[in-house]
Amino acid sequence: QLQLVESGGGLVQPGGSLKLACVASGRTFGGYDMAWFRQAPGKEREFVSAVRGSGFAVYEDHVKGRFTISRDNEKNTIYLQMNSLKPEDTAIYYCTAKPMTTHYTPRTGYNNWGRGTQVTVSL
Numbered sequence: 689q690l691q692l693v694e695s696g697g698g699l700v701q702p703g704g705s706l707k708l709a710c711v712a713s714g715r716t717f718g719g720y721d722m723a724w725f726r727q728a729p730g731k732e733r734e735f736v737s738a739v740r741g742s743g744f745a746v747y748e749d750h751v752k753g754r755f756t757i758s759r760d761n762e763k764n765t766i767y768l769q770m771n772s773l774k775p776e777d778t779a780i781y782y783c784t785a786k787p788m789t790t791h792y793t794p795r796t797g798y799n800n801w802g803r804g805t806q807v808t809v810s811l
Contacts, residue, residue, distance in 0.1 A: 690714045690800045692783045697805030700773055704809070708768040710783030710802060717764040721788050723798060724757065724768050726779035726807075733782070738794035739766060746794040751777075773809045780804040 696708040708724070723738035737757040738746045745757050754773075759766040766783065784798040 690717070690720060690785045692785060692800055692802035694781065694783045694802045694805040697781060697807045699808045699810065701811055702773060702775060702809055704773050705769070705771045706773065706807060708770065708781055708783075708805060708807075710766045710768075712764045712766075712783075712785060718761045719788055720785040720800075721792070721794070722759060722766045722783070722785050723794065724766075725782045725784060725798075726777075727782070727804075728776075728779040731779075735795045736781070737768065740792065741788060770807070773807075775809045778807060778809050780806050 690712045691714045692710055692712050694710045696706060700706055718741045721740050724736040725733050726736050727733040735748050736751055737755055739757045739759050754771050756769040782804045783802040785800040786798045
């Protein structure tokens, strides 16, 4: 099991930027697929983006071109650079991880979750 701790959330105006970070500890980080999900008030948790150990990344359509996921295996950390933020991006953002498998399913199967970091986009 990995222990995951998110940081970097906050209040930002529409059009602004934030960079989230997630530090992992407990196991060999490089052997895990990582991802970001989010949950807005009154809505179900949804997939945002995922990254494999190689750096291969996947994005949900509503964040493509605005968000960039990355990972630093030496620092056991993944990041989510969020630009051109919109009010509808307001949510708690969760970092998650699962052991790597041959068949990659970026949106499902995660079994390690952080506690989340709040992102609020508002005037």
